[in-house]
Amino acid sequence: MPSDVRALLARHLPGREARSLVPVGQGLDNVAYEIDGELIVRCAREPDPEATRAEVAVLAAVAPISPLPVPEVVFSDPSAGVIAYRRLPGRPLHRHPVADPRRLAEPLGAFLGALHAVPPASLGELVPLDRYPLADLREEAAQEYEAVAAHVPPEHRRLVEDFLAADPPADPLAESPEEAAAGTAGARLCHNDLGAEHLLADPGTGTLTGVIDWTDAALTDPARDFARLYRDLGPEVYELTLAHYDGRLDDAATGRVRFLARCALVEDLAHGLGPGPRHYADAALAHLVRTFTG
Structure with missing residues (x-):
């Protein structure tokens, strides 16, 4: 999976090299990696393009009304079931x-x-x-x-x-x-x-x-x-x-x-x-x- 994540970064963020790639969590549906302490790349175990598009849309809708921070999407790749967002503190x-x-x-x-x-x-x-x-x-x-x-x-x-x-x-x-x-x-x-x-x-x-x-x-x-x-x-x-x-x-x-x-x-x-x-x-x-x- 790490090599796939590096390939996704190269595709969506050309010129952005990952100095460190650390697994930070996994659940029944997703595995998440932290890139250089700045980005979180979350990968679905079984990609569902429509579900990924829907989640990106939900985040865009929730961000303006939520008094708590929610992920700010940097890029998504629905076909791969991937969402990348800026790492939140905490x-x-x-x-x-x-x-x-x-x-x-x-x-x-x-x-x-x-x-x-x-x-x-x-x-x-x-x-x-x-x-x-x-x-x-x-x-x-x-x-x-x-x-x-x-x-x-x-x-x-x-x-x-x-x-x-x-x-x-x-x-x-x-x-x-x-x-x-x-x-x-x-x-x-x-x-x-x-x-x-x-x-x-x-x-x-x-x-x-x-x-x-x-x-x-x-x-x-x-x-x-x-x-x-x-x-x-x-x-x-x-x-x-x-x-x-x-x-x-x-x-x-x-x-x-x-x-x-x-x-x-x-x-x-x-x-x-x-x-x-x-x-x-x-x-x-x-x-x-x-x-x-x-």
């Missing part, structure tokens, strides 16, 4: 947690308020509609848990198993006849994968410095953005973030946030014990009790 929260995560609540609340305030009608076909039923998510979580249950401490298994045995919350309801007709009940523009690995911060000051990886951006339930924060930063930070959020959530949103956070934790546990990096599983086990009891 480090991913999952590897470099801040001393007091409560300091993150105010900027996160402002960010989500601005993002979720974008009128859905203004987005056109920019992002897909994600209306995955909560009952289906619970079934997926149950299947994933079955494969990894032995790795959960015996004294904590009842927490997960009681959750999986319970009925899921109701899916969001339409707030207007227009939403009902369009099938977009309660949907807003969401990052849709707002986990700690996609939040950058200065470990020393606790200042948020960026939100990365907009691959999964969608028109969906805002509870999905809050759920990852609940899972990774904890119920207290979630409540504080909500206090700084000026968007609208329906009365049942907190129930969906907890439900989605718990499904996402099982997903990370299975991912980290399967094809993904082990740190996903370690974090899931570390956060299991607070996520299933908060």
